[in-house]
Amino acid sequence: MTDKGGDLGAERVTEAVADAVTVLRTAVNRDWTKGPAGRMDWNCLQTAEHIANDLFAYxxxxxxxxxxxxxxFETYLEDGTDAEGALQVIETAATLFAATLRTTPREVRAFHPYPFRSANREGFAAMGVAEVVLHTHDITEGLGLTYEPxxxxxxxxxxRIFPEVQPGPDAWRTLLWATGRGDLPGRAPRTEWKWSNTLVLPTERxxxxxxxxxxxxxxxxxxxxxxxxxxxxxxEGTREAAGMTVKAYEAGVHRPEFGLFVLVRRKDGRAIGGMGFHGVPDEDGRAEVGYDLAESARGNGYATEALHALSDWALARDDVRSLCATIEPDNAASQRVIARAGFSRASVEEEQAYEDSEPGLRLYVRLARTG
Structure with a gap:
């Protein structure tokens, strides 16, 4: 299979910078130090410096x-740098960042604080594109130029990094709204925001x-x-779960920590299955889990290992008090997995009371520890 992720991120960063610089170069003869860049406290030259610094930093x-x-480390423009010089630094930073994205393996993660303390190359690429297009918007607003990527x-x-934001009819206006830069009909203005990189939970293997x-x-x-x-x-179960994730995103109810996870083997970087939640916890703090593995990966304890990790993480949260799973009566292998991961068979009364359970399925439950 072709490893296309790094190339796509590099292409998007390169395109974003080329498009932005084309617009900004129409105003390089103006003074970029007079007045703020849009709603920013920085002037236009300082905002351009920030774009370059972020691309270098990523x-x-x-x-x-x-x-x-x-x-x-941090990068700065030399004293006396003009607008054209600032754009040259942005182009240089983008070239180095794109080369880094193309040569970074898919499994590499590095520190970023929002919100799970790390990001992969795709996350950094999306953050880089965001910095370019959003701050170009700020600069052009400050200079009185028209810009739309x-x-x-x-x-x-x-x-990639705003999974909780329901898509709107126009992606650009939606992104401006999501970052407090514009209004969107039917949605309250945003005064605070952070983007969200994907959560990764490690296990031994x-x-x-x-x-x-x-x-x-x-x-x-x-x-x-x-x-x-x-x-x-x-x-097939992983593809179905992915479809559920898409529907939740489109409905504006997706929370990434309660979505789908792909299980990746450490020894070879191969994905072997999917595991995750059927949605956010309900009002009683109950969340349902599901999982499947490719047939070639079964029988090695991977599902048990992953389910232990996911369950421990979820039940350590304040908003989760119990986890449940439904399994077909003749699926002995899955029943062994769920039992080894600390789940117990629900009572007949609990099964009957569980509204989401399909007839004939067995319900298993694991409760958060108290005290």
């Missing part, structure tokens, strides 16, 4: 692969990697979701 994080903090650029950003809406849409449509799968994967 490249540095991916190259260093530091897991616990920002690499301690190609629609697929804000869509690239939204489907696996990583459970959160699936963003873009990857979910690709999986649901028969693609690989930018994962390198074993030959007989993904199994």
């Amino acid at each position: 490249a540095g994080q991916l190259v260093s692969r530091v897991q616990d903090r920002w690499v301690p 190609p629609a697929h650029l804000p869509e690239y950003v939204l489907t 696996l990583t459970l990697q959160g699936v963003n809406p873009a990857s979910a849409a690709d999986l649901a449509a028969g693609g690989d979701g930018d994962f390198e799968w074993v030959e007989d994967g993904p199994f």
